[in-house]
Amino acid sequence: MKTFRNISAADAHTLLAEPRAQLIDIRDEYAFNEGHIERAQRIDNNNVGDFIATADKAAPLIVCCYHGISSQSAAQFFIEQGFDEVYSLSGGFEGWKISFPNVR
Numbered sequence: 001m002k003t004f005r006n007i008s009a010a011d012a013h014t015l016l017a018e019p020r021a022q023l024i025d026i027r028d029e030y031a032f033n034e035g036h037i038e039r040a041q042r043i044d045n046n047n048v049g050d051f052i053a054t055a056d057k058a059a060p061l062i063v064c065c066y067h068g069i070s071s072q073s074a075a076q077f078f079i080e081q082g083f084d085e086v087y088s089l090s091g092g093f094e095g096w097k098i099s100f101p102n103v104r
Contacts, residue, residue, distance in 0.1 A: 004063075004075035007087035009099035012062050015087075020059040024051065026074050027066055027093065037064060037096055052081050060085045068092040 007015070015021050016039060025032055025040040032042045043051050055061070061083050065071040068091045075088040089096065 002079050004079050004086040004088055006090045007062060008090050009096045012089055013100060015060055022055060022059055022061045025064045026070060040064060057083045062087045062089055064089040065092045067094050
């Protein structure tokens with residue numbers, strides 16, 4: 001069975017240099033609006049179906065949440081939806097801010 005992989009903020013930053021790499025943020029709207037990683041697309045129950053229908057399932061997909069916990073189950077969900085290469089951002093957005101305080 002395919003599964004997602006965890007990815008560090010540093011490795012995610014490198015992967016996001018690839019134009020095809022996708023980044024989704026599953027935090028609530030308020031948290032997302034307060035700050036998010038550049039290029040992140042906010043996904044929730046209202047737009048996840050549209051994302052799945054239109055996303056490039058062969059392109060790398062990074063899932064971000066608050067602390068890297070919820071993103072693990074979400075990442076596995078995207079694997080089950082047919083995405084080939086899915087990552088859960090270790091430490092979530094909070095970990096990203098520590099590693100890249102000036103890159104948001």
